Amino acid sequence: MCCVTVIQSQDGWRVKYRQTDICAVKGSRVLIICDYTHPPGIDPSDIKDRFWFTKEKDGEPVDLKTDSEYSGRVTYGCNGYIKRCYLLITDVRESDSAEYKFTFRTNQPGENYTGSPGVTFSVTDSGLQVQVRRSDSTWLELTCHSSCVLSDRAEYVWYKNEEIIETGSSLLLSSGSTDRYSCYLIGSHGHGSPAVYGPQRPSVSVSPSAEMMEGDSVTLTCSTDANPAANYTWYKDHEDSPRASGQIFTITDFTAEHSGNYYCEAQNEMGRSNSTLLLITSSGVDRTTMIFHITRWPLLVVMMILLLLFCLWTRKKKAVSSTTEPHESREAVEMDLHPECEDLSDMAAQREDPEEQEDRV
Numbered sequence: 001m002c003c004v005t006v007i008q009s010q011d012g013w014r015v016k017y018r019q020t021d022i023c024a025v026k027g028s029r030v031l032i033i034c035d036y037t038h039p040p041g042i043d044p045s046d047i048k049d050r051f052w053f054t055k056e057k058d059g060e061p062v063d064l065k066t067d068s069e070y071s072g073r074v075t076y077g078c079n080g081y082i083k084r085c086y087l088l089i090t091d092v093r094e095s096d097s098a099e100y101k102f103t104f105r106t107n108q109p110g111e112n113y114t115g116s117p118g119v120t121f122s123v124t125d126s127g128l129q130v131q132v133r134r135s136d137s138t139w140l141e142l143t144c145h146s147s148c149v150l151s152d153r154a155e156y157v158w159y160k161n162e163e164i165i166e167t168g169s170s171l172l173l174s175s176g177s178t179d180r181y182s183c184y185l186i187g188s189h190g191h192g193s194p195a196v197y198g199p200q201r202p203s204v205s206v207s208p209s210a211e212m213m214e215g216d217s218v219t220l221t222c223s224t225d226a227n228p229a230a231n232y233t234w235y236k237d238h239e240d241s242p243r244a245s246g247q248i249f250t251i252t253d254f255t256a257e258h259s260g261n262y263y264c265e266a267q268n269e270m271g272r273s274n275s276t277l278l279l280i281t282s283s284g285v286d287r288t289t290m291i292f293h294i295t296r297w298p299l300l301v302v303m304m305i306l307l308l309l310f311c312l313w314t315r316k317k318k319a320v321s322s323t324t325e326p327h328e329s330r331e332a333v334e335m336d337l338h339p340e341c342e343d344l345s346d347m348a349a350q351r352e353d354p355e356e357q358e359d360r361v
Contacts, residue, residue, distance in 0.1 A: 013036075013037070013038055013039065013104065013113040014036060014037045014038075015034055015035075015036050015102055015113075015114075015115025016034060016035045016036070016115075017032070017033070017034045017102075017115065017118070017119050018032070018033040018034065018035075019032070019033075019119065020117070020118075020119055020120060021119075021120050022119060022120070022121050022122075023121075023122045023123070023124060023127065023146070023147075023148025024092050024121070024122075024123055024124075024148075024185075025092075025123075025124060025125075025127050025128060025146070025185050026092065026093065026094060026123055026124065026125050027091060027092065028092055028185040029088065029089060029090040029091070029092065030088070030089050030092055030121065031086060031087070031088050032052075032086065032087040032088075032089075032100055032119050032121070033084065033085070033086050033087075034084070034085055034086075034102045034115060035082075035083055035084050035085075036050075036083050036084075036085065036102070036104070036115070037083055038083075038104075045107075046106050046107050047104055047105070047106055047107075048105045048106055048107050049104075049105045050078055050085060050102070050103070050104055050105070051063045051064065051065070051076065051102075051103060051105075052064050052074075052076055052087045052100055052101065052102055052103075053100075053101060053103060054067075054098040054099060054100055054101070055067065061101070061103050061114065064076070064087070069095065070089070070096075073089055073090050073091055073092075074087070074088070074089055075087075075088045075090075076088065085102060087100065087102075092123050093123060094123045094125075096121065096123055097121060097122045097123050098121060099117065099118045099119065099120055099121070100118050100119045100121055101114050101115055101116055101117075101118035101119075102114070102115045102118070103115070122148065124147065124148055127146045127147040127148050128144060128145070128146055128147075128183060128184070128185065128192055128193035129144075129145050129146075129147065129193050129194070130142050130143070130144060130145070130181065130182065130183055130193050130194070130195075130196045131143045131145050132196055132228065132269040132270060133269075134175065134269055135172075137175070138174060138175055139172060139173070139174060139175060140172070140173055140174070140175045140177075140269070140270065141170060141171070141172055142158075142170060142171040142172075142173065142181055142183075142196065143169060143170045143171075144156045144158075144169050144170070144183035144193065155167065155185070155186040156168060156169050156183050156184065156185060156186065157183070157184050157186055158171050158181065158182075158183050159181065159182050159183070159184065159192070160179050160180070160181055161179055161180050162180075167186070171183075175270070175271055176198065176270075176271040176272070177197070177198055177270060177271055178197055178198045178199070178200060178270075178271065178273070179197060180195040180196070180197040181195060181196050181197065182194065182195040182196070194227060195227060196227050196228065196270060197226065197227055197270055198226060198268060198270035198271030198272070198273065199224045199225070199226040199230045199266035199267065199268060199270075199271065199272060199273040200224050200225045200226065200273065201224070201273050201274075201275065201276075202222050202223060202224040202230075202232075202264050202265075202266045202273060202274070202275040203222070203223055203224070203275065204220060204221065204222050204262075204263070204264055204275045204276070204278050205220070205221045205223075206218060206219070206220055206221075206278060206280065207219045207221070211280075211281050211282075212254040212258075212280060212281070212282050213254070213282070214254060214255055214256065214282055215253060215254065215255075216254045217250060217251065217252045217253070217254065218250070218251050218254055218280060219248060219249070219250045219251075220234065220248070220249040220250075220251075220262060220264070220278070221247065221248050221249075222234070222247055222248075222249075222264035222266065222275060223247065224266040224273065226266060226268050226270070227268075228268045228269055228270070229268065230266040230267060230268045231245070231266070231267050231268065232245065232246055232247045232264050232265070232266055232267075233245050233264065233265045233267070234249040234262065234263075234264050234265075235262070235263055235264070235265065236260050236261065236262055237260060237261035237262070237263065237277055243262070249262075249264070251280075254282060255282065256282040258280065258282065259280060259281045259282045260279070260280065261277040261278065261279050261280075262277070262278050262280060263275045263276065263277050263278065
């Protein structure tokens, strides 16, 4: 950035701008300053007027005070003794971005002078950010920073949880705070920086559930609200060494040794915060064994039904054939029943109602 530009004419007129590149936040105010000199022997009364402009009409500068776009927002003046002039623009708008020049109008025909090149002025929607720097283990320094070069007269005010606490470009405070801090340009009508704050208490979610079968995988996710963005570290309760880092922690091939309480720590430059404990337990049975236990009894029932149907079909077949054979053959057929069918018959007999068995006796 060039801080001073001097325009020197051949006959001794000169304009010197304090800054040649200025940026401002939308809604704020900007102050532009210049110094001027004129050749020795010039009577100040020969200077008819001095003003600032950005546009020309028919080759002549248009005074900002007469420009309808700046109506009620422009003030300027000069101190003739020290030959210094200023321009103040309030409630700046994006349309105010332009090159601003200071000019003299004299009583002598053709004796007009303009400081050119002028001051390049740009307007941004929101150019403020808070930079956080840890000075030591207990103190933090917050600095209000703009993405563009503001006027050297820019003044800042600090807010804590939406209440004004201090003015200045920097703020010193103790670390570990979850309060929200932001900075504003004085006179910027609510255009300030995003707030910075330490992590709020993190929340933890688990998928698929907090009770695991051995051999499964479980995923833990930690989240919190913080600015600057938080970093995450995972711990198991009563252990000093971290288990993992990052927002997501996955345990594969879960065993009983993994059971226990877990929590995550969220940390940024403003402070740190821990989540509540999350208990993850193991059922002590791996999934393969569990599937076997679940499916074993239905499978046995199906097998018994199929065997029973086979036995009934065999009985029916032999009964039909027995009607065409001698009596001795029928007795032989009855004795040739499958042992499995006899077992099923015995099982069925044992399940008969005791009263029915008495009646048969």
